[in-house]
Amino acid sequence: MTKTVLYARVSTADQTLDHQKAQAEAAGFKVDEVVADHGVSGLSTRLKEREQGRRLFDILRRGDVLVVRWLDRLGRNYEDVKGTVEDLMRRGVIVRTVINGMTFDGATTDPMQKAVTNALLGFMAAMGEAQAEATKAAQKAGIAHARETDPNSYKGRKPSFTRDQVGIVRNMLARGDGVSLISETTGLTRQTVYRIKGDPAGAEATLATWGL
Template sequence: MSRIVLYARVSTADQTTAHQRQQAEAAGFTIDEVIADEGVSGISIPLRDRPEGRRLFDKLRHGDVLVVRWVDRLGRNYQDVTDTIRHFMRQGVVIRTVINSMTFDGATKDPMQEAVRDALIGFMAATAQAQAEATKEAQKAGIAHHKATSPQKYRGRKPSYTRDQLDLMRDMLTQGAGASEIAKATGLTRPTVQRLRDDMEGAEAVLVKWSEAAA
């Protein structure tokens, strides 16, 4: 009997696997099992080397569906992500994403369809790596902004958004999503999304300031 397995990865304390499950269920998925890695980088640690990611390779069977919020949950390294998706497709596993409702499987034998599918996989994997690099730069800019404007260790009002929400928003903006769609996915209000979108560097700085002061 085939199963629908959600793989969730969170790399910071204020991200949650529960939020990723809620997003998947809101998108219409009936999740049979959740496998999650917490506090694990998607850049430096391949899926096979993560404690729970390794279980996916052991558990998934032909006909199973692997659900991820987006391909960046599998990893943020181009080679790792493309290798992973192709491995699962060869095993008869279907990969589906919550964002953009993408589906990848190895069922087609038509060379043109295979070429289009593989090109899309490559594009999404490359985008995941590019986003990781952009996020790293945004965090650096946020730290610099915080040091320049608020050198004292004072965190002020708690942010109205979490790391998980800001990261999801950044992902969706890259995919061309509008404010209303992002608000629905993140649980933020539309005005909040618009405010954060207009100053992502400042939004990052607020999270940095809060986390530093709480440390």
């Protein structure tokens, strides 16, 4: 017997489990089971690295439906999400989203649904590659800047952000998230987020200078 499972990632105060479940039910989903990870950042942790994310792959069977608020619940970035969705479809699991009512079903014979699925997965692959290239370019610029700087010279103020936080900011900006949400998710001030947004290479350079 097939079942419908809601996966919720609860990482901030406004992402409560009850709220995500209520949204799914309001969208017409009859949820048989809820699986939730609490206090986990989806931008730094792969789904299979999360405790309850791993459980999903244990309980989902062919024909089951996995419901998520949106695809960002399933991965750290576009490339990660694409791989996760494709893995689930290969297992025969149907992935459906509350927002926009998208369906990802590897067994579908509907040509329109196939075309939409392929287009979205292709878009996610392209965005994932672009994110990776942008990150590498920024890191390269930061390292080059640090090498040109006298290590004994004044380094300036120690950065108020970590390399992981810079990566999260860049991923969220690429995804189109607003500065306020990024600030809440990372714990950085809005001013710091704006500074990283305006000069990502400079942020990488600062981290490299401090050996962080």
